[in-house]
Amino acid sequence: MTDISQFDPNSASNPNNNIFGLPFPEEDARVVILPIPWEVTVSFHAGTARAADHIHKASLQVDLFDADYPETWKQGYFMRDHDRKILMKSDYLRKEAELYIDYISKGEDVNKNQFMCKSLKEINEGSVILNNWVYEKATEILKKNKLLVILGGDHSTPLGYFKAMADHEGPFGILQIDAHCDLRKSYEGFIYSHASIMYNAFQEIPNLSKLVQVGIRDYCQEEQDFINASNGRVVTYFDKDIKEKQFEGTTWRQICDEIIEQLPQKVLLSFDIDGLDPRFCPGTGTPVQGGFDTDQVLYLFKRIHQSGRRIIGFDLTEIGLTEMDWDANVGARLLFKLCNLLVASNPAIS
Secondary structure: OOOOOOOOOOOOOOOOOOHHHOOOOHHHOOEEEEEEOOOOOOOOOOOHHHHHHHHHHHHOOOOOOOOOOOOHHHHOEEEOOOOHHHHHHHHHHHHHHHHHHHHHHOOOOHHHOHHHHHHHHHHHHHHHHHHHHHHHHHHHHHOOOOEEEEEEOOOOOOHHHHHHHHHHHOOEEEEEEOOEOOOOOOEOOEOOOHHHHHHHHHHHOOOEEEEEEEEEOEOOHHHHHHHHOOOOOEEEEEHHHHHHHHHOOOOHHHHHHHHHHOOOOEEEEEEEHHHEOOOOOOOOOOOOOOOEOHHHHHHHHHHHHHOOOEEEEEEEEOOOOOHHHHHHHHHHHHHHHHHHHHHHOOOOOO
16 A cells, blocks of 8 residues: 655645645555546537646645545545547547538538548447447456546546446436536437437446436427436436526525435436536536536535435546636546545445
């Protein structure tokens, strides 16, 4: 085990150490963070594929004391380097996707253009390769009894993680923080689009027992119909409804407790950062007005832990790049708080 007796958590972070300036190698860390540098199907802003490096840099400014969970970091957090082959494939397919999106945005018929048909086929095949890669890496890490975190990348990236978690944990539910439902059958022809992650999860993961969505404020009729036809398997708390309840006197605690009542015992947090107010994440892939303050979301997560439910993992996605790395700064602090919460929710067996 890593000797931290000489490690001073109050001093400036050592840039030669890993995430948050912590000195743990992967084998000694309880939490392993797997970055996924992928943003092939993003609809608006690119940049999230390179978020992990910026978050790592910003994490060196995060103080290690957390009043809610002051000792959890001592169990060790480690972030792997991003996979260069995955990033190169993302960059290549992203260029293909940009040409394709520009083509269809002009109302052109894809079937009449052989090059565009080939591009779409390559993009969809590349996404399958990515999903399988994530599944294999996630399975490998979970088999070592690590707590696993996925750091995107766009919100399409956790599908393989969800599958590995279903194998590892059995039935579980997802609490999704997001501006979007992500329940489209496909989007712009992309089967594994960031706008389809939850639809694909339901199609491919029988052990996904429940999806509770919070903060939704940008969605289509197809997604509304999916929710209505889900027989309660999908419960959606729209941003507009949440705000109106608050305007009329309902407290955030009451709303949180109502949300939590919908969750099963095992919960995976899927946090698309565009669920926040865009002032916290202006560089995210598809920003939408409205949304939460960071403290509101962290309070909800804290209440889940206090309810006795077990948080089995989380993904944090769609963190973009902006001047002064503001998005990375917010992302790094959320990542630390979520890692602390994950450890607290999974007490180590002595």
